[in-house]
Amino acid sequence: MATATAPALNKRIGFLGSGQMAEALARGLMKRGLVSGDRIACNDPNPARTNLFKSFGATPYESNADVARNADVIFVAVKPQHVAQVLSEVRPVLTEGHTVVSIAAGITIDKLVEAAGPDAHVVRVMPNTPCLVGETAAAMCLGGKANADDEKLVRTIFEAVGKIYTVDEKLLAAVTGLSGSGPAYVFMMIEALADGGVRAGLPRDIAQALAAQTVLGSAKMVLETGTHPGALKDMVTSPAGTTIAGVHELERAGTRAAFMNAVVAATDRANQLSKM
Ligand SMILES: NC(=O)C1=CN([C@@H]2O[C@H](COP(=O)(O)OP(=O)(O)OC[C@H]3O[C@@H](n4cnc5c(N)ncnc54)[C@H](O)[C@@H]3O)[C@@H](O)[C@H]2O)C=CC1
Ligand SMILES: O=C(O)[C@@H]1CCC=N1
Structure with a gap:
């Protein structure tokens, strides 16, 4: 920090x-x-x-x-x-x-x-x-x-x-696709998580605060522990528990591929701009 x-x-x-x-x-x-x-x-x-x-x-x-x-x-x-x-x-x-x-x-x-x-x-x-x-x-x-x-x-x-x-x-085009554009992806994620919370009955302000704090805390755990994010995910995921039910939905929707594709699409666009 x-x-x-x-x-x-x-x-x-x-x-x-x-x-x-x-x-x-x-x-x-x-x-x-x-x-x-x-x-x-x-x-x-x-x-x-x-x-x-x-x-x-x-x-x-x-x-x-x-x-x-x-x-x-x-x-x-x-x-x-x-x-x-x-x-x-x-x-x-x-x-x-x-x-x-x-x-x-x-x-x-x-x-x-x-x-x-x-x-x-x-x-x-x-x-x-x-x-x-x-x-x-x-x-x-x-x-x-x-x-x-x-x-x-x-x-x-x-x-x-x-x-x-x-x-x-x-490598700067890839940096642009990942971290230059990345805040937009994360803001979309926070907005969507908050919408999910509202859909599940939470007041909007509390849903948004919980969503943003969850992203902040999770990012800090990756940076401060140096542990692989997959292992940190496993620590949250109890057998037959709530998290794996949510993770299964994200996998069904192709969330990981969507994030990867977003970074690659933005990188490609940065490369295109270099040629204009
Ligand atoms: N917005 C972002 O998250 C990021 C933007 N960038 C880069 O930063 C640059 C600016 O992006 P933004 O701030 O988002 O755009 P912006 O559109 O908010 O700002 C550009 C500003 O330049 C002014 N401008 C236009 N012609 C000018 C001239 N001849 N002389 C002086 N000023 C002039 C415009 O009036 C405008 O206020 C872009 O090249 C973008 O690739 C890089 C990283 C992140
Ligand atoms: O969208 C853009 O082109 C600029 C560059 C990285 C973030 N915003």
Whole structure:
């Protein structure tokens, strides 16, 4: 788990794009004490988004280039199809002191360097929205002129809001399919479990709280005991008991294959985005 508070980072953070993922990251970093709002610069053509960033103390700028002028770490947090454009806007003002961190799904290091220039220190990260609550699962790879200092900096940022692993770039599509998109699968699971509880007679608020806490507790058991999830499942499953009746229904519905297929489909989509 990320530490409750992190030592303040002596860097200014910029966001090119102030959407959902930028917000989750900015708020998560502020909550952990890594940066204060007055060290965050942002740009977005949507005034609702810049006003929201302003409301928590960030400074909106008129252009992406102005964000770069007022930041050391620049998060590229626009949709994949806008990445080349925003990087071309900041390219003229990039210096050796900038670390450019793209979180865009499917946009390769080659494309990032092509757009940002051969001297850019480029890091590609695939995070997920739980960075808002200090529990992101992220992976990164380095490109361009990015060096060990850039890696350390990006690691410091993401370790303040969860966990980050360094992987070969060829694995980032699978990371996207599993943990990048994964919160959506888990939210669907929580919603469905809560619906089941309501169907069985529980009040909605209690059903949702029980469902979410069950996912949290089970995830913690996997992480803290290191025991195989199958063995942990067996510990819950009494002969002729209640759990095996539920497990049998999940197997009948092909739940495991559905989760595997979801990860593979999202991975395939990430690979497709790389080729566009
Ligand atoms: N939402 C998620 O869970 C995750 C998203 N990502 C990646 O993060 C990136 C952003 O995704 P979201 O935050 O979900 O999208 P979003 O649509 O919420 O945010 C993108 C923002 O970029 C702004 N924008 C569009 N053109 C711009 C420009 N020229 N300059 C500055 N801002 C511009 C849009 O107005 C919007 O507010 C995507 O590339 C996505 O692949 C990565 C991991 C998880
Ligand atoms: O759905 C998407 O394309 C983005 C990337 C990973 C999570 N959300």
